[in-house]
Amino acid sequence: MTSVPFIQCFHVAKSYVAGEEVLRDANLQVFKGEFLFLMGPSGAGKSTFLKLLLGLEAPTRGHILVDGRNIHRLSRKEIPAYRRKVGMVFQDFRLLNQDSVFHNVALPLVAAGRSRRWIRSKVKSLLQFVGLDGKTHVPCCRLSGGEQQRVALARAVANDPWVLLADEPTGNLDACASAVIMELLKAVHARGTTVVVATHDASLLEHLPEARRVHIQGGIFYEEAEAAAPRFPSAMGGPVWE
Ligand SMILES: Nc1ncnc2c1ncn2[C@@H]1O[C@H](COP(=O)(O)OP(=O)(O)OP(=O)(O)O)[C@@H](O)[C@H]1O
Numbered sequence: 640m641t642s643v644p645f646i647q648c649f650h651v652a653k654s655y656v657a658g659e660e661v662l663r664d665a666n667l668q669v670f671k672g673e674f675l676f677l678m679g680p681s682g683a684g685k686s687t688f689l690k691l692l693l694g695l696e697a698p699t700r701g702h703i704l705v706d707g708r709n710i711h712r713l714s715r716k717e718i719p720a721y722r723r724k725v726g727m728v729f730q731d732f733r734l735l736n737q738d739s740v741f742h743n744v745a746l747p748l749v750a751a752g753r754s755r756r757w758i759r760s761k762v763k764s765l766l767q768f769v770g771l772d773g774k775t776h777v778p779c780c781r782l783s784g785g786e787q788q789r790v791a792l793a794r795a796v797a798n799d800p801w802v803l804l805a806d807e808p809t810g811n812l813d814a815c816a817s818a819v820i821m822e823l824l825k826a827v828h829a830r831g832t833t834v835v836v837a838t839h840d841a842s843l844l845e846h847l848p849e850a851r852r853v854h855i856q857g858g859i860f861y862e863e864a865e866a867a868a869p870r871f872p873s874a875m876g877g878p879v880w881e
Pocket residue numbers: 655656661679680681682683684685686687688839
């Protein structure tokens with residue numbers, strides 16, 4: 640394990656409208672293998688921060704390093720490879736609803752230039768991981784919300800990302816489906832992937848009480864007192880879906 644933080648945010652500010660800063664002076668360091676809850680009420684800037692990490696938005700001030708690189712100075716050529724290393728799960732799933740489960744999970748693998756044979760085998764193991772191997776050819780519009788989020792999760796980890804970002808991943812789900820998604824996020828984390836879950840829902844913390852908690856308020860990050868349990872996963876093997 641490295642002692643250099645994997646994600647480093649220095650004095651990050653972000654405004655969409657002149658004079659209105661969503662993030663004001665956000666400083667954060669995330670180490671490889673951490674599970675971090677990013678907490679804050681609606682409108683606090685959680686999604687904005689995840690978009691900055693993904694490189695979908697650029698900070699107005701400050702800079703963000705991921706694995707030592709300033710992600711807003713990547714060349715156009717470097718951006719697709721970077722985005723493959725950052726998996727993202729959204730509250731509203733963002734699947735191609737008319738397309739099959741297989742097609743949705745295969746998409747990032749096709750974009751990465753993998754062979755058909757490799758994609759078939761990888762999608763199979765990803766769907767086993769999320770418990771949907773019996774629904775490979777079902778169109779996503781025929782799945783429940785919880786199943787759709789499991790497809791989205793399989794798609795997000797298809798290229799074995801360094802970090803998985805989840806924006807209110809259980810926001811559209813009932814308690815039972817939420818628990819399944821939280822167990823899957825824990826399983827992704829237990830294999831060594833850094834996981835950041837943005838949520839306003841404090842009940843999610845019960846699924847992983849030992850996880851690190853950072854709050855956004857007034858455009859600034861505040862660290863909650865560290866829990867006693869270790870932050871890092873004990874097992875650091877290969878991805879569980881292989
Ligand atoms: N593209 C945009 N253009 C203008 N304002 C935006 C844009 N995206 C977000 N905002 C504003 O930035 C603020 C923070 O939004 P953001 O979505 O980051 O908050 P959040 O904490 O994720 O909230 P929620 O939990 O409701 O999604 C809000 O006031 C929102 O209206």
